[in-house]
């Protein structure tokens with residue numbers, strides 16, 4: 001009921017009372033009515049007056065009543081600004097503020113504090129965000145696109161320091177398709193930078209590790225998980241296998257990061273250039289012979305190359321420029337064509353007889369044993385260990401009957417204590433030719449062959465030369 005209508009009702013009531021003053025029958029009834037109206041009138045005057053106002057709603061929910069729309073709009077804006085300050089982001093309120101005409105008794109409109117509290121309670125908002133999308137998949141949402149740029153820089157960082165490789169960084173890029181998309185996000189959807197960095201580093205496959213126990217090695221761990229040692233080494237570039245100790249953590253899976261940092265580095269280095277070898281046939285030489293006519297020398301080139309690395313691992317090397325500093329010199333080799341005679345040394349020795357090794361080469365008490373002794377029965381065949389020229393046959397003191405062959409390649413062999421000599425000095429023998437018979441002549445305690453190998457006149461252990 002409005003002010004005006006109460007007044008007019010009162011006037012009409014007064015007129016009615018005057019009209020009915022003389023009607024005793026109804027007088028009491030009327031007086032009761034007067035009393036009732038008076039009570040109502042007194043009540044009205046006590047709560048002041050009724051005024052026009054607006055019921056304020058956020059979305060579907062009423063948050064208060066105001067006399068002027070401005071009051072609510074100011075609070076609404078203040079709430080928005082406060083949210084922006086709190087979250088340091090551009091806020092978009094999801095629910096419209098709406099007004100509906102109403103009436104209010106005196107001071108019964110909503111005070112500012114309550115209104116603000118109610119608006120905050122009802123408000124839904126989104127922040128302006130930027131999504132980092134890698135190969136079509138959203139990896140994180142950030143309030144600022146600069147944060148994404150920072151993350152990408154952080155990912156590249158470990159691979160852009162090329163000091164250790166003494167190279168010049170020419171290019172850094174990411175292999176994957178990266179998109180930064182503007183999105184409206186709930187504040188709870190905003191990502192943590194560190195978490196996103198870790199997610200990129202760990203990749204899709206979940207990290208799996210093993211804690212080393214006493215007695216374990218990369219090999220035993222590889223057996224345990226049915227993998228290869230090589231794979232474990234690749235998954236643990238920082239682990240030195242020999243230094244592995246109990247309590248150490250070993251990665252079981254090679255991390256496949258979500259991002260691949262591609263670097264192009266220019267390197268300069270000196271390269272050795274191999275020389276070529278030209279072979280010239282020589283009819284005057286045996287086909288087993290070779291002679292260097294001109295010694296070859298290696299050359300040198302200054303090389304500039306681009307090294308392409310994926311997350312630090314070299315995947316390609318492209319030579320950009322190569323300048324020959326020193327040319328290599330071709331080696332010229334003469335190679336014989338003649339078939340060598342059978343009696344020519346082959347360069348290797350065969351076992352000169354059959355029997356058991358009764359005394360090895362080396363110190364034997366006070367004296368040095370200059371050969372090996374092979375014992376068997378008297379008359380056992382003795383063969384030339386390699387082809388050559390017989391340079392001595394005959395009795396030679398403690399050697400007894402002995403043969404000496406010069407293999408004409410720096411080597412000489414001696415066969416001693418023989419019972420029979422079947423070749424004569426000055427003749428040529430071939431490898432494996434029967435040259436004598438085993439005996440026990442000279443300083444000997446039983447039938448055996450004393451066999452010596454000399455290189456340029458110096459005794460060597462025959463055991464090292466017999467094949």
Ligand SMILES: [Zn+2]
Nearest residue numbers: 371372373450
């Ligand atoms: Zn001997």
